[in-house]
Amino acid sequence: MVEDIIFVGKLIHTPSLGTLEIEDATVGVHQSKIVFLAKSVTDETIRLAKSHHLLKNARVQILKPLQFFFPGFIDTHIHAPQYPNAGFGIDVPLLKWLEKYTFPLESSFRNLDKALEVYYRVITRTLAYGTTFASYFSSLHAPASALLAELCFLLGQRAYIGKCNMDTLSPPHYCEKSPESSIEATNVLVSFMSKLDPERKMVSPIVTPRFAPSCTKDLLQACGNFAAAHDLPIQTHISENRGEIALVRDLFPDRKSYTDVYDHYRLLTPKTVLAHGVYLEDEEIETILNRQSGISHCPTSNAVIASGMANVRRLLDAGVKVSLGTDVSGGYTPNMLIAIRQAALTSRSLASVLKDTRIILDLSELLYLATQGGAEVLGRGAEVGSFEEGKNWDALVIDVSPQSNSPVDVYEHDSWEHILSKWIFNGDDRNIAQVWVNGKLIAGTDCKVEDMSPIATSLASLYMDSVISPVQKSLRLREILESFTNTISLPVTQCVNDGKVHAEPWKHTNENYDHKKSTSMERKQFLRST
Ligand SMILES: Nc1nc2[nH]cnc2c(=O)[nH]1
Numbered sequence: 001m002v003e004d005i006i007f008v009g010k011l012i013h014t015p016s017l018g019t020l021e022i023e024d025a026t027v028g029v030h031q032s033k034i035v036f037l038a039k040s041v042t043d044e045t046i047r048l049a050k051s052h053h054l055l056k057n058a059r060v061q062i063l064k065p066l067q068f069f070f071p072g073f074i075d076t077h078i079h080a081p082q083y084p085n086a087g088f089g090i091d092v093p094l095l096k097w098l099e100k101y102t103f104p105l106e107s108s109f110r111n112l113d114k115a116l117e118v119y120y121r122v123i124t125r126t127l128a129y130g131t132t133f134a135s136y137f138s139s140l141h142a143p144a145s146a147l148l149a150e151l152c153f154l155l156g157q158r159a160y161i162g163k164c165n166m167d168t169l170s171p172p173h174y175c176e177k178s179p180e181s182s183i184e185a186t187n188v189l190v191s192f193m194s195k196l197d198p199e200r201k202m203v204s205p206i207v208t209p210r211f212a213p214s215c216t217k218d219l220l221q222a223c224g225n226f227a228a229a230h231d232l233p234i235q236t237h238i239s240e241n242r243g244e245i246a247l248v249r250d251l252f253p254d255r256k257s258y259t260d261v262y263d264h265y266r267l268l269t270p271k272t273v274l275a276h277g278v279y280l281e282d283e284e285i286e287t288i289l290n291r292q293s294g295i296s297h298c299p300t301s302n303a304v305i306a307s308g309m310a311n312v313r314r315l316l317d318a319g320v321k322v323s324l325g326t327d328v329s330g331g332y333t334p335n336m337l338i339a340i341r342q343a344a345l346t347s348r349s350l351a352s353v354l355k356d357t358r359i360i361l362d363l364s365e366l367l368y369l370a371t372q373g374g375a376e377v378l379g380r381g382a383e384v385g386s387f388e389e390g391k392n393w394d395a396l397v398i399d400v401s402p403q404s405n406s407p408v409d410v411y412e413h414d415s416w417e418h419i420l421s422k423w424i425f426n427g428d429d430r431n432i433a434q435v436w437v438n439g440k441l442i443a444g445t446d447c448k449v450e451d452m453s454p455i456a457t458s459l460a461s462l463y464m465d466s467v468i469s470p471v472q473k474s475l476r477l478r479e480i481l482e483s484f485t486n487t488i489s490l491p492v493t494q495c496v497n498d499g500k501v502h503a504e505p506w507k508h509t510n511e512n513y514d515h516k517k518s519t520s521m522e523r524k525q526f527l528r529s530t
Protein backbone atom coordinates (compact mmCIF):
# COMPACT_ATOMS: atom_id res chain seq x y z
CA MET A 1 0.00 0.00 0.00
CA VAL A 2 1.44 3.40 -0.88
CA GLU A 3 1.15 6.31 1.51
CA ASP A 4 -1.19 9.23 0.77
CA ILE A 5 0.74 12.51 0.69
CA ILE A 6 0.02 16.19 0.17
CA PHE A 7 3.03 17.75 -1.54
CA VAL A 8 3.53 21.49 -1.15
CA GLY A 9 6.07 23.60 -3.05
CA LYS A 10 7.30 24.95 -6.36
CA LEU A 11 6.19 22.81 -9.28
CA ILE A 12 7.72 22.99 -12.76
CA HIS A 13 6.54 21.04 -15.79
CA THR A 14 5.84 21.23 -19.53
CA PRO A 15 2.34 19.83 -20.05
CA SER A 16 2.47 20.59 -23.78
CA LEU A 17 5.14 21.48 -26.33
CA GLY A 18 6.32 25.03 -25.69
CA THR A 19 4.42 25.49 -22.43
CA LEU A 20 6.56 25.89 -19.33
CA GLU A 21 4.63 26.18 -16.07
CA ILE A 22 6.42 27.33 -12.94
CA GLU A 23 4.04 27.74 -10.03
CA ASP A 24 3.57 27.13 -6.36
CA ALA A 25 1.32 24.14 -5.97
CA THR A 26 -0.47 21.90 -3.52
CA VAL A 27 -0.72 18.35 -4.83
CA GLY A 28 -2.64 15.53 -3.15
CA VAL A 29 -1.58 11.98 -4.04
CA HIS A 30 -3.82 9.04 -3.14
CA GLN A 31 -2.78 5.49 -3.97
CA SER A 32 -0.10 6.75 -6.34
CA LYS A 33 -2.43 9.07 -8.31
CA ILE A 34 -2.84 12.84 -8.21
CA VAL A 35 -6.35 13.44 -6.87
CA PHE A 36 -6.00 17.11 -5.94
CA LEU A 37 -3.99 19.86 -7.62
CA ALA A 38 -4.22 23.56 -6.71
CA LYS A 39 -1.81 25.90 -8.44
CA SER A 40 -1.03 27.96 -5.35
CA VAL A 41 0.10 27.41 -1.78
CA THR A 42 -1.99 29.04 0.94
CA ASP A 43 -3.44 27.89 4.25
CA GLU A 44 -6.69 27.52 2.31
CA THR A 45 -5.27 25.19 -0.42
CA ILE A 46 -3.64 22.99 2.22
CA ARG A 47 -6.88 22.94 4.22
CA LEU A 48 -8.84 22.06 1.08
CA ALA A 49 -6.41 19.24 0.22
CA LYS A 50 -6.61 17.85 3.76
CA SER A 51 -10.39 17.87 3.65
CA HIS A 52 -10.47 15.95 0.34
CA HIS A 53 -12.27 12.65 1.03
CA LEU A 54 -9.34 10.60 -0.35
CA LEU A 55 -6.67 12.48 1.57
CA LYS A 56 -7.97 12.23 5.14
CA ASN A 57 -4.93 10.25 6.28
CA ALA A 58 -2.39 12.03 4.13
CA ARG A 59 0.82 13.40 5.57
CA VAL A 60 2.09 16.75 4.30
CA GLN A 61 5.53 17.16 2.69
CA ILE A 62 6.62 20.78 2.27
CA LEU A 63 9.61 21.56 0.06
CA LYS A 64 12.44 23.73 1.29
CA PRO A 65 13.44 26.93 -0.53
CA LEU A 66 15.42 26.14 -3.71
CA GLN A 67 13.72 22.79 -4.09
CA PHE A 68 11.09 22.05 -6.72
CA PHE A 69 9.01 19.21 -8.15
CA PHE A 70 9.70 18.13 -11.73
CA PRO A 71 8.25 15.18 -13.69
CA GLY A 72 10.48 12.10 -13.81
CA PHE A 73 12.58 11.82 -16.94
CA ILE A 74 11.40 9.41 -19.63
CA ASP A 75 14.21 7.80 -21.61
CA THR A 76 12.55 6.36 -24.70
CA HIS A 77 15.62 4.54 -26.03
CA ILE A 78 18.29 2.79 -23.98
CA HIS A 79 20.10 -0.54 -24.39
CA ALA A 80 20.44 -2.06 -20.91
CA PRO A 81 23.06 -4.72 -21.78
CA GLN A 82 25.29 -2.11 -23.42
CA TYR A 83 25.73 -0.23 -20.14
CA PRO A 84 29.20 -1.74 -19.42
CA ASN A 85 30.41 -0.12 -22.68
CA ALA A 86 29.07 3.35 -21.83
CA GLY A 87 31.90 5.82 -22.21
CA PHE A 88 34.18 4.10 -24.67
CA GLY A 89 34.25 2.75 -28.21
CA ILE A 90 33.79 5.83 -30.37
CA ASP A 91 36.37 5.08 -33.04
CA VAL A 92 34.16 3.45 -35.68
CA PRO A 93 30.84 4.15 -37.45
CA LEU A 94 27.58 2.39 -36.62
CA LEU A 95 27.81 -0.94 -38.46
CA LYS A 96 31.44 -1.50 -37.44
CA TRP A 97 30.62 -0.35 -33.92
CA LEU A 98 27.91 -3.02 -33.66
CA GLU A 99 30.37 -5.68 -34.77
CA LYS A 100 33.34 -4.52 -32.73
CA TYR A 101 31.79 -3.51 -29.42
CA THR A 102 28.08 -4.18 -29.20
CA PHE A 103 27.35 -7.70 -30.40
CA PRO A 104 30.24 -9.26 -28.43
CA LEU A 105 29.00 -7.63 -25.22
CA GLU A 106 25.31 -8.36 -25.77
CA SER A 107 26.01 -12.00 -26.64
CA SER A 108 27.48 -12.50 -23.16
CA PHE A 109 24.03 -11.95 -21.65
CA ARG A 110 23.25 -15.60 -22.03
CA ASN A 111 24.97 -15.58 -18.66
CA LEU A 112 22.33 -14.61 -16.11
CA ASP A 113 24.84 -13.78 -13.39
CA LYS A 114 26.25 -11.12 -15.61
CA ALA A 115 22.79 -9.88 -16.55
CA LEU A 116 21.85 -9.61 -12.89
CA GLU A 117 24.85 -7.48 -12.05
CA VAL A 118 24.65 -5.19 -15.11
CA TYR A 119 20.88 -4.77 -14.97
CA TYR A 120 20.93 -3.94 -11.27
CA ARG A 121 23.53 -1.29 -12.01
CA VAL A 122 21.77 0.26 -14.99
CA ILE A 123 18.44 0.49 -13.16
CA THR A 124 19.89 2.02 -10.00
CA ARG A 125 22.08 4.41 -12.01
CA THR A 126 19.22 5.63 -14.22
CA LEU A 127 16.99 6.05 -11.16
CA ALA A 128 19.70 8.13 -9.45
CA TYR A 129 19.74 10.28 -12.61
CA GLY A 130 15.97 10.73 -12.36
CA THR A 131 14.73 8.35 -15.07
CA THR A 132 11.38 7.12 -13.81
CA PHE A 133 10.34 5.44 -17.06
CA ALA A 134 12.67 3.79 -19.57
CA SER A 135 12.10 1.91 -22.78
CA TYR A 136 14.84 -0.71 -22.70
CA PHE A 137 16.26 -2.87 -25.44
CA SER A 138 17.77 -5.94 -23.81
CA SER A 139 19.80 -8.59 -25.63
CA LEU A 140 18.21 -11.37 -27.72
CA HIS A 141 18.01 -13.65 -24.67
CA ALA A 142 14.57 -14.20 -23.15
CA PRO A 143 15.82 -15.27 -19.69
CA ALA A 144 18.04 -12.21 -19.22
CA SER A 145 15.25 -9.99 -20.54
CA ALA A 146 12.86 -11.52 -18.02
CA LEU A 147 15.39 -10.76 -15.33
CA LEU A 148 15.58 -7.13 -16.44
CA ALA A 149 11.79 -6.91 -16.27
CA GLU A 150 11.75 -8.49 -12.84
CA LEU A 151 14.42 -6.15 -11.49
CA CYS A 152 12.63 -3.06 -12.84
CA PHE A 153 9.44 -4.29 -11.25
CA LEU A 154 11.06 -5.08 -7.89
CA LEU A 155 13.16 -1.92 -7.76
CA GLY A 156 10.16 0.18 -8.84
CA GLN A 157 11.20 1.69 -12.18
CA ARG A 158 8.50 1.98 -14.83
CA ALA A 159 9.79 0.24 -17.95
CA TYR A 160 9.16 -1.24 -21.35
CA ILE A 161 11.36 -4.27 -21.93
CA GLY A 162 12.06 -5.68 -25.36
CA LYS A 163 14.21 -8.64 -26.20
CA CYS A 164 15.90 -8.03 -29.53
CA ASN A 165 14.49 -9.91 -32.50
CA MET A 166 17.37 -10.55 -34.89
CA ASP A 167 17.79 -13.51 -37.21
CA THR A 168 20.21 -12.35 -39.90
CA LEU A 169 23.40 -10.38 -40.63
CA SER A 170 24.63 -10.86 -37.08
CA PRO A 171 27.50 -13.03 -35.82
CA PRO A 172 26.52 -16.74 -35.72
CA HIS A 173 26.83 -16.89 -31.92
CA TYR A 174 24.57 -13.86 -31.58
CA CYS A 175 21.81 -14.48 -34.08
CA GLU A 176 18.49 -16.27 -33.74
CA LYS A 177 18.11 -19.39 -35.80
CA SER A 178 14.75 -18.62 -37.39
CA PRO A 179 11.81 -16.21 -37.23
CA GLU A 180 9.89 -18.92 -35.36
CA SER A 181 12.48 -19.30 -32.60
CA SER A 182 12.72 -15.52 -32.28
CA ILE A 183 8.96 -15.17 -31.83
CA GLU A 184 8.86 -18.16 -29.50
CA ALA A 185 11.44 -16.54 -27.24
CA THR A 186 9.48 -13.26 -27.39
CA ASN A 187 6.41 -15.17 -26.35
CA VAL A 188 8.26 -16.64 -23.38
CA LEU A 189 9.14 -13.12 -22.25
CA VAL A 190 5.60 -11.83 -22.79
CA SER A 191 4.10 -14.73 -20.80
CA PHE A 192 6.56 -14.15 -17.99
CA MET A 193 5.83 -10.43 -17.90
CA SER A 194 2.08 -11.05 -17.98
CA LYS A 195 2.46 -12.91 -14.70
CA LEU A 196 4.76 -10.27 -13.28
CA ASP A 197 2.47 -7.32 -14.07
CA PRO A 198 -0.78 -8.47 -15.70
CA GLU A 199 -2.06 -4.92 -16.22
CA ARG A 200 1.28 -3.78 -17.75
CA LYS A 201 1.11 -0.82 -15.38
CA MET A 202 4.75 -0.75 -14.26
CA VAL A 203 6.45 -3.04 -16.75
CA SER A 204 5.29 -3.94 -20.22
CA PRO A 205 6.84 -5.99 -22.98
CA ILE A 206 7.65 -4.18 -26.21
CA VAL A 207 8.24 -5.93 -29.52
CA THR A 208 11.81 -5.10 -30.60
CA PRO A 209 12.92 -5.97 -34.11
CA ARG A 210 16.47 -4.63 -33.67
CA PHE A 211 16.56 -2.81 -37.04
CA ALA A 212 15.66 -3.81 -40.59
CA PRO A 213 19.15 -5.15 -41.49
CA SER A 214 19.16 -7.66 -38.64
CA CYS A 215 15.73 -9.10 -39.47
CA THR A 216 14.63 -11.32 -42.34
CA LYS A 217 11.42 -10.32 -44.09
CA ASP A 218 9.66 -13.22 -42.37
CA LEU A 219 10.78 -12.00 -38.98
CA LEU A 220 9.65 -8.42 -39.65
CA GLN A 221 6.28 -9.81 -40.71
CA ALA A 222 6.09 -12.03 -37.64
CA CYS A 223 6.97 -9.12 -35.32
CA GLY A 224 4.22 -6.97 -36.85
CA ASN A 225 1.70 -9.78 -36.46
CA PHE A 226 2.82 -10.58 -32.92
CA ALA A 227 2.56 -6.95 -31.79
CA ALA A 228 -0.93 -6.66 -33.28
CA ALA A 229 -2.10 -9.95 -31.77
CA HIS A 230 -0.89 -9.02 -28.28
CA ASP A 231 -1.61 -5.28 -28.50
CA LEU A 232 2.01 -4.45 -27.73
CA PRO A 233 4.15 -1.40 -28.38
CA ILE A 234 7.04 -1.71 -30.84
CA GLN A 235 10.53 -0.20 -30.84
CA THR A 236 13.29 -0.24 -33.43
CA HIS A 237 15.96 1.93 -35.08
CA ILE A 238 15.44 3.94 -38.24
CA SER A 239 17.56 6.05 -40.57
CA GLU A 240 20.42 6.58 -38.15
CA ASN A 241 23.45 6.46 -40.40
CA ARG A 242 24.16 6.75 -44.15
CA GLY A 243 25.85 3.33 -44.39
CA GLU A 244 22.89 1.71 -42.66
CA ILE A 245 20.40 3.38 -45.02
CA ALA A 246 22.36 2.16 -48.06
CA LEU A 247 22.31 -1.35 -46.60
CA VAL A 248 18.53 -1.22 -46.12
CA ARG A 249 18.16 -0.08 -49.74
CA ASP A 250 20.19 -3.10 -50.88
CA LEU A 251 18.38 -5.56 -48.64
CA PHE A 252 14.86 -4.36 -49.43
CA PRO A 253 14.97 -3.22 -53.08
CA ASP A 254 11.19 -3.51 -53.44
CA ARG A 255 10.48 -0.96 -50.75
CA LYS A 256 10.37 2.79 -51.38
CA SER A 257 12.30 3.76 -48.27
CA TYR A 258 13.50 2.63 -44.84
CA THR A 259 10.17 3.78 -43.41
CA ASP A 260 8.30 1.87 -46.07
CA VAL A 261 10.04 -1.35 -44.96
CA TYR A 262 8.57 -1.00 -41.48
CA ASP A 263 5.22 0.20 -42.79
CA HIS A 264 4.96 -2.77 -45.12
CA TYR A 265 5.32 -5.20 -42.20
CA ARG A 266 2.75 -3.37 -39.99
CA LEU A 267 5.45 -2.14 -37.65
CA LEU A 268 4.36 1.51 -37.66
CA THR A 269 1.58 1.94 -35.11
CA PRO A 270 0.57 4.69 -32.65
CA LYS A 271 2.69 2.79 -30.10
CA THR A 272 5.86 2.50 -32.21
CA VAL A 273 9.08 4.17 -31.05
CA LEU A 274 11.56 4.85 -33.85
CA ALA A 275 15.04 5.71 -32.62
CA HIS A 276 17.14 8.33 -34.44
CA GLY A 277 15.37 9.29 -37.71
CA VAL A 278 18.29 11.48 -38.73
CA TYR A 279 17.93 11.21 -42.51
CA LEU A 280 14.19 10.78 -43.04
CA GLU A 281 12.78 12.07 -46.33
CA ASP A 282 9.59 14.19 -46.38
CA GLU A 283 7.52 11.25 -47.60
CA GLU A 284 8.80 9.07 -44.76
CA ILE A 285 7.92 11.74 -42.20
CA GLU A 286 4.43 11.88 -43.67
CA THR A 287 4.04 8.10 -43.32
CA ILE A 288 5.27 8.20 -39.71
CA LEU A 289 2.80 11.02 -39.01
CA ASN A 290 -0.08 9.14 -40.63
CA ARG A 291 0.68 6.04 -38.57
CA GLN A 292 1.02 8.21 -35.41
CA SER A 293 4.34 6.60 -34.58
CA GLY A 294 6.91 8.57 -32.57
CA ILE A 295 10.61 9.36 -32.77
CA SER A 296 13.19 8.94 -30.04
CA HIS A 297 15.75 11.66 -30.70
CA CYS A 298 19.16 10.39 -29.56
CA PRO A 299 21.52 13.35 -29.98
CA THR A 300 24.33 12.09 -27.74
CA SER A 301 24.61 8.82 -29.60
CA ASN A 302 24.28 10.59 -32.97
CA ALA A 303 27.25 12.76 -32.03
CA VAL A 304 29.34 9.97 -30.47
CA ILE A 305 29.03 7.52 -33.38
CA ALA A 306 29.17 10.51 -35.76
CA SER A 307 25.86 9.45 -37.32
CA GLY A 308 24.55 12.94 -38.03
CA MET A 309 22.26 15.62 -36.62
CA ALA A 310 18.50 15.08 -36.57
CA ASN A 311 16.41 18.14 -37.30
CA VAL A 312 13.84 17.90 -34.52
CA ARG A 313 12.14 21.13 -35.59
CA ARG A 314 11.33 19.58 -38.97
CA LEU A 315 9.70 16.60 -37.26
CA LEU A 316 7.77 18.78 -34.82
CA ASP A 317 6.62 21.13 -37.60
CA ALA A 318 5.29 18.10 -39.45
CA GLY A 319 3.31 17.13 -36.33
CA VAL A 320 5.30 13.99 -35.51
CA LYS A 321 5.63 13.01 -31.82
CA VAL A 322 9.21 13.41 -30.62
CA SER A 323 10.91 12.32 -27.39
CA LEU A 324 14.45 11.90 -26.08
CA GLY A 325 16.66 8.83 -25.63
CA THR A 326 20.13 8.33 -24.21
CA ASP A 327 20.78 5.33 -26.52
CA VAL A 328 23.42 3.90 -24.20
CA SER A 329 26.04 2.85 -25.24
CA GLY A 330 25.96 4.67 -28.56
CA GLY A 331 25.29 7.50 -26.13
CA TYR A 332 28.08 7.65 -23.55
CA THR A 333 25.84 8.11 -20.51
CA PRO A 334 22.38 7.12 -19.28
CA ASN A 335 22.02 10.62 -17.79
CA MET A 336 19.01 12.35 -19.37
CA LEU A 337 20.37 15.78 -18.38
CA ILE A 338 23.23 15.16 -20.81
CA ALA A 339 20.78 14.09 -23.53
CA ILE A 340 18.87 17.36 -23.00
CA ARG A 341 22.09 19.39 -23.24
CA GLN A 342 23.15 17.58 -26.38
CA ALA A 343 19.69 18.11 -27.93
CA ALA A 344 20.04 21.82 -27.17
CA LEU A 345 23.50 22.08 -28.72
CA THR A 346 22.64 19.92 -31.74
CA SER A 347 19.67 22.16 -32.53
CA ARG A 348 21.99 25.19 -32.31
CA SER A 349 24.68 23.66 -34.50
CA LEU A 350 22.07 22.70 -37.10
CA ALA A 351 20.53 26.17 -36.97
CA SER A 352 23.93 27.59 -37.75
CA VAL A 353 24.73 25.11 -40.53
CA LEU A 354 21.32 25.52 -42.17
CA LYS A 355 21.16 29.25 -41.42
CA ASP A 356 17.74 28.96 -39.77
CA THR A 357 17.36 30.06 -36.13
CA ARG A 358 13.86 28.53 -35.96
CA ILE A 359 15.59 25.14 -35.66
CA ILE A 360 16.82 26.05 -32.17
CA LEU A 361 14.94 24.19 -29.43
CA ASP A 362 14.23 26.33 -26.38
CA LEU A 363 14.36 25.10 -22.81
CA SER A 364 10.64 24.39 -22.52
CA GLU A 365 10.71 22.33 -25.73
CA LEU A 366 13.74 20.38 -24.56
CA LEU A 367 12.10 19.61 -21.23
CA TYR A 368 8.93 18.54 -22.98
CA LEU A 369 10.90 16.03 -25.09
CA ALA A 370 12.41 14.56 -21.90
CA THR A 371 9.07 14.22 -20.06
CA GLN A 372 5.59 14.58 -21.58
CA GLY A 373 6.96 14.05 -25.11
CA GLY A 374 8.39 10.71 -23.95
CA ALA A 375 5.09 9.73 -22.36
CA GLU A 376 3.24 10.51 -25.62
CA VAL A 377 5.69 8.48 -27.72
CA LEU A 378 5.35 5.51 -25.35
CA GLY A 379 1.54 5.79 -25.47
CA ARG A 380 1.29 6.80 -21.81
CA GLY A 381 0.65 10.52 -22.22
CA ALA A 382 -2.50 10.40 -20.09
CA GLU A 383 -0.73 8.62 -17.22
CA VAL A 384 2.68 10.22 -16.72
CA GLY A 385 4.90 13.03 -18.05
CA SER A 386 3.40 16.06 -16.32
CA PHE A 387 1.34 16.94 -13.25
CA GLU A 388 -2.39 16.71 -13.70
CA GLU A 389 -5.28 15.27 -11.71
CA GLY A 390 -5.65 11.58 -12.57
CA LYS A 391 -1.99 11.10 -13.51
CA ASN A 392 0.45 8.93 -11.60
CA TRP A 393 2.89 10.58 -9.21
CA ASP A 394 6.17 10.01 -11.11
CA ALA A 395 8.15 12.97 -9.85
CA LEU A 396 11.55 14.27 -8.89
CA VAL A 397 12.36 16.63 -6.06
CA ILE A 398 15.16 18.81 -7.39
CA ASP A 399 17.37 20.52 -4.84
CA VAL A 400 19.60 23.37 -5.99
CA SER A 401 20.32 24.68 -2.50
CA PRO A 402 23.91 24.82 -1.21
CA GLN A 403 23.05 21.78 0.95
CA SER A 404 22.88 19.67 -2.21
CA ASN A 405 26.64 20.15 -2.54
CA SER A 406 26.08 20.30 -6.30
CA PRO A 407 27.71 22.37 -9.05
CA VAL A 408 24.60 24.58 -9.34
CA ASP A 409 25.31 28.00 -7.78
CA VAL A 410 22.20 30.09 -7.35
CA TYR A 411 22.28 33.84 -6.67
CA GLU A 412 19.66 36.00 -5.07
CA HIS A 413 18.80 37.75 -8.34
CA ASP A 414 18.26 34.49 -10.26
CA SER A 415 14.70 34.01 -11.55
CA TRP A 416 13.12 30.53 -11.45
CA GLU A 417 13.63 30.29 -15.23
CA HIS A 418 17.33 30.90 -14.66
CA ILE A 419 17.49 28.41 -11.80
CA LEU A 420 15.81 25.79 -13.96
CA SER A 421 18.26 26.42 -16.80
CA LYS A 422 21.24 26.29 -14.42
CA TRP A 423 20.08 22.91 -13.15
CA ILE A 424 19.69 21.57 -16.68
CA PHE A 425 23.10 22.80 -17.84
CA ASN A 426 25.17 22.50 -14.65
CA GLY A 427 23.35 20.01 -12.46
CA ASP A 428 23.96 16.34 -11.78
CA ASP A 429 22.58 13.54 -9.62
CA ARG A 430 23.46 15.47 -6.44
CA ASN A 431 20.49 17.70 -7.27
CA ILE A 432 18.08 14.77 -7.44
CA ALA A 433 16.95 14.59 -3.84
CA GLN A 434 13.92 12.35 -4.34
CA VAL A 435 12.73 10.06 -7.12
CA TRP A 436 9.07 9.05 -6.89
CA VAL A 437 7.60 6.41 -9.16
CA ASN A 438 3.95 5.45 -8.95
CA GLY A 439 3.62 7.22 -5.60
CA LYS A 440 6.64 5.55 -4.02
CA LEU A 441 9.93 7.16 -3.03
CA ILE A 442 12.53 4.84 -4.54
CA ALA A 443 15.75 6.78 -5.11
CA GLY A 444 17.55 10.10 -4.76
CA THR A 445 20.06 11.53 -2.30
CA ASP A 446 17.32 11.90 0.34
CA CYS A 447 16.14 8.31 0.02
CA LYS A 448 17.01 6.55 3.27
CA VAL A 449 17.37 2.84 3.81
CA GLU A 450 14.06 2.83 5.64
CA ASP A 451 12.41 4.35 2.54
CA MET A 452 13.82 1.66 0.24
CA SER A 453 12.01 -1.56 -0.51
CA PRO A 454 13.47 -4.64 1.21
CA ILE A 455 14.86 -5.97 -2.06
CA ALA A 456 16.48 -2.65 -2.92
CA THR A 457 18.08 -2.58 0.54
CA SER A 458 19.36 -6.15 0.27
CA LEU A 459 20.78 -5.64 -3.21
CA ALA A 460 22.33 -2.27 -2.31
CA SER A 461 24.10 -3.63 0.75
CA LEU A 462 25.43 -6.55 -1.25
CA TYR A 463 26.76 -4.15 -3.90
CA MET A 464 28.51 -2.09 -1.25
CA ASP A 465 30.23 -5.16 0.13
CA SER A 466 33.79 -4.96 -1.17
CA VAL A 467 35.00 -8.02 0.77
CA ILE A 468 32.77 -10.69 -0.72
CA SER A 469 34.24 -12.66 -3.65
CA PRO A 470 32.62 -12.44 -7.09
CA VAL A 471 31.41 -16.03 -6.86
CA GLN A 472 29.89 -15.54 -3.41
CA LYS A 473 28.35 -12.34 -4.64
CA SER A 474 26.63 -13.92 -7.58
CA LEU A 475 25.32 -16.76 -5.40
CA ARG A 476 24.02 -14.25 -2.88
CA LEU A 477 22.42 -12.20 -5.65
CA ARG A 478 20.44 -15.18 -6.82
CA GLU A 479 19.40 -16.03 -3.29
CA ILE A 480 18.13 -12.52 -2.72
CA LEU A 481 16.22 -12.45 -5.96
CA GLU A 482 14.74 -15.87 -5.39
CA SER A 483 13.65 -14.94 -1.86
CA PHE A 484 11.68 -12.02 -3.28
CA THR A 485 10.14 -13.91 -6.13
CA ASN A 486 8.60 -16.97 -4.57
CA THR A 487 5.42 -16.40 -6.50
CA ILE A 488 7.16 -15.66 -9.76
CA SER A 489 9.84 -17.78 -11.28
CA LEU A 490 12.05 -17.06 -14.21
CA PRO A 491 11.00 -18.89 -17.35
CA VAL A 492 12.99 -22.01 -16.71
CA THR A 493 11.72 -24.00 -19.63
CA GLN A 494 11.75 -23.39 -23.34
CA CYS A 495 14.00 -20.36 -23.22
CA VAL A 496 14.79 -20.55 -26.88
CA ASN A 497 17.20 -17.83 -27.85
CA ASP A 498 20.50 -18.95 -29.26
CA GLY A 499 18.92 -22.01 -30.79
CA LYS A 500 19.14 -24.14 -27.65
CA VAL A 501 16.47 -24.90 -25.12
CA HIS A 502 17.86 -24.07 -21.71
CA ALA A 503 16.13 -26.01 -19.00
CA GLU A 504 17.94 -24.14 -16.27
CA PRO A 505 19.05 -20.75 -17.44
CA TRP A 506 20.62 -19.97 -14.07
CA LYS A 507 23.15 -22.70 -14.67
CA HIS A 508 25.12 -20.95 -17.41
CA THR A 509 28.83 -20.70 -16.84
CA ASN A 510 30.58 -17.49 -16.13
CA GLU A 511 32.49 -17.09 -19.38
CA ASN A 512 35.34 -14.62 -19.04
CA TYR A 513 33.27 -12.11 -17.18
CA ASP A 514 35.25 -9.93 -14.90
CA HIS A 515 33.04 -9.11 -11.92
CA LYS A 516 34.24 -5.67 -11.05
CA LYS A 517 33.85 -4.39 -7.53
CA SER A 518 31.40 -1.57 -6.87
CA THR A 519 32.81 1.80 -7.77
CA SER A 520 33.66 4.24 -5.00
CA MET A 521 30.99 6.57 -6.41
CA GLU A 522 28.28 3.98 -5.84
CA ARG A 523 29.57 3.35 -2.37
CA LYS A 524 29.50 7.06 -1.54
CA GLN A 525 26.01 7.39 -2.91
CA PHE A 526 24.86 4.55 -0.71
CA LEU A 527 26.57 5.98 2.35
CA ARG A 528 24.92 9.35 1.71
CA SER A 529 21.54 7.72 1.64
CA THR A 530 22.01 5.78 4.85
N1 LIG B 1 22.74 3.20 -31.85
C1 LIG B 1 22.44 1.94 -32.17
N2 LIG B 1 21.96 1.67 -33.38
C2 LIG B 1 21.63 0.41 -33.67
N3 LIG B 1 21.12 -0.13 -34.78
C3 LIG B 1 20.97 -1.44 -34.56
N4 LIG B 1 21.37 -1.77 -33.33
C4 LIG B 1 21.78 -0.63 -32.76
C5 LIG B 1 22.30 -0.34 -31.46
O1 LIG B 1 22.47 -1.18 -30.60
N5 LIG B 1 22.61 0.97 -31.23
Ligand SMILES: [Zn+2]
Nearest residue numbers: 077237275327
Ligand atom coordinates in the same frame (compact mmCIF):
# COMPACT_ATOMS: atom_id res chain seq x y z
ZN1 LIG C 1 19.81 2.22 -30.08
